[in-house]
Structures are given as C-alpha cells and as structure tokens.
Amino acid sequence: YDPQAIALALSAMLEGLWLRLMMGTEDTTRETALQAANAFLAAAFPKHYG
Secondary structure, X not given: XXXXXXXXXXXXXXXXXXXXXXXXXXOOOHHHHHHXXXXXXXXXXXXXXX
C-alpha cells in the first residue's frame, strides 16, 4: 500500500462527496455519502476496516 496515494484518494473522494451534498444533487444524501466512504475504506483496508 502507498499511504500517500490512499490519503489523496480518500481526500479527493470526501471533497467530491461534500460538493455533491452542498450542491444538492438528488442522488447524493448523507447516507449514500457515508456508504461510499465506508466502501472505500473497506476496500483500501480489508483486514482492518469493515
């Protein structure tokens, strides 16, 4: 694993989700954003997150 690459990817994803939430897109809710973040973390850290 490359910690800096994972951190950058997580940061970019969270910023994108935040923007979508603030713009009010109908397909993004707090729940779907949380699910997406959890799915990313589970994929990035399968042995430690789940």
